[in-house]
Amino acid sequence: MSKKVTIVGAGLVGSLLAALLGKRGHSVDIFERRPDIRKADISAGKSINMACSTRGWKALDLVGAGDKVREAAIAMNGRMMHGINESLTFQPYGKEGEAIYSISRAGLNQILIDHADQFDNVNFHFNHKCLDLDLDTPSATFEISNGDHKEVTTDLIFGTDGAFSAVRSVMQKLKHFNFSQEYISHDYKELSIDSNDGQFQMDKHALHIWPRGSHMLIALPNPDGSFTCTLFLPYEGGNSFEQLNSETEIRRFFEDKFPDALKLIPNLIELFNENPTSPLVIVRCFPWTYEDKVALIGDASHAIVPFYGQGMNAGFEDVSILDELMTKHGEDWNSLFLEFQATRKPDADAIADLALKNFIEMRDLVGQEWFLKRKKIERALYETFPGKFIPQYSMVSFTNTPYSEAVRIGNQQDLILDRLAETENILELIEQGNFKSFIESNNIIQN
Structure with a gap:
């Protein structure tokens, strides 16, 4: 009816x-x-x-x-990490063909x-x-x-x-x-990177992240060649919106933290002052x-x-x-x-x-060596045992597995990853093609 x-x-x-x-x-x-x-x-x-x-x-x-x-x-096929030294590191989100869409x-x-x-x-x-x-x-x-x-x-x-x-x-x-x-300790502000005569100035098929510990900048592509950027900062304290209260401070902060992004945002001061600072709840x-x-x-x-x-x-x-x-x-x-x-x-x-x-992973962990090692192990498990090991991120983003179930399985996976990360030659086993036999002989992935 x-x-x-x-x-x-x-x-x-x-x-x-x-x-x-x-x-x-x-x-x-x-x-x-x-x-x-x-x-x-x-x-x-x-x-x-x-x-x-x-x-x-x-x-x-x-x-x-x-x-x-x-x-x-x-389509965004993975994260593109921007280092302070302007280095780039790409982390795929899932297997080939798996992407999230901006x-x-x-x-x-x-x-x-x-x-x-x-x-x-x-x-x-x-x-x-x-x-x-x-x-x-x-x-x-x-x-x-x-x-x-x-x-x-x-x-x-x-x-x-x-x-x-x-x-x-x-x-x-x-x-x-x-x-x-609950308001978290960080606010956000929208910025943007314009296209260069309709051309993208960065990789268009990535979610760009500038991870800096307590804060970060991200950028997502738009069809017109531009990127919508979002700056996440604490609203008070060190490296916060509270401190960025002058043109000099804003420019100095970006020169120090996001030098490659600054080159792509010539109108930074105008955008920073015009766009509101908004809370996250x-x-x-x-x-x-x-x-x-x-x-x-x-x-x-x-x-x-x-x-x-x-x-x-x-x-x-x-x-x-x-x-x-x-x-x-x-x-x-x-x-x-x-x-x-x-x-x-x-x-x-x-x-x-x-x-x-x-949030902690994106702003801080993605650039750390131990985290990158775990990601390599996780990816090897996914590719080697696709029917038995689906990473938590892939469960959340590329399946309809209930979120609560993804958390439960993810907690179990953390124990496996911790164990493998402590194996001294684990990356060599992956590179040499001996990973599958090692996992099976040690009964690490259950049937």
């Missing part, structure tokens, strides 16, 4: 969900507090490029938007809104700010840009309105609602649903930091799982919502933890 559905938030997850529900025949109204992103440039300076991987593609293909997104995306947040959002807008039963309402909800009715009250208020009564409400969700703020008043919000909460009437999806229920490239992918996977549960439960939305939050919550917590862990 067709439901009247209200979605609060027309970002990436909201517009994808609208397309899914529209495809399933529901009557969908999606309300967004901002102007139509297709008609107003409102993202400049506050966008970290998205890195789409297997979970994201599954959801995009589910609603029929995958091919359109692929046209606007660029796409601008604004560009992807526009594609998804256009895609959902094709359905006659999906209607977008921009410049509508959610003021309040009545969970029991359910109904939502919106303030329109001219100051008028609009109350909407509906069958289902989905809160896809991000880390600072208005829908969640109402649910937080419920008994036994658990909520935590982790949100955890539970429950995500209220009876058979209201549900939180994406960042509204599990906002994470961007260092595993899984924030969007996790939100999109929410939509895929909802689709599976709609097929399973039919009209029983109460059972659907209960199973959704019970099965999804452990995975949301797991990817939040992994994202923080990967």
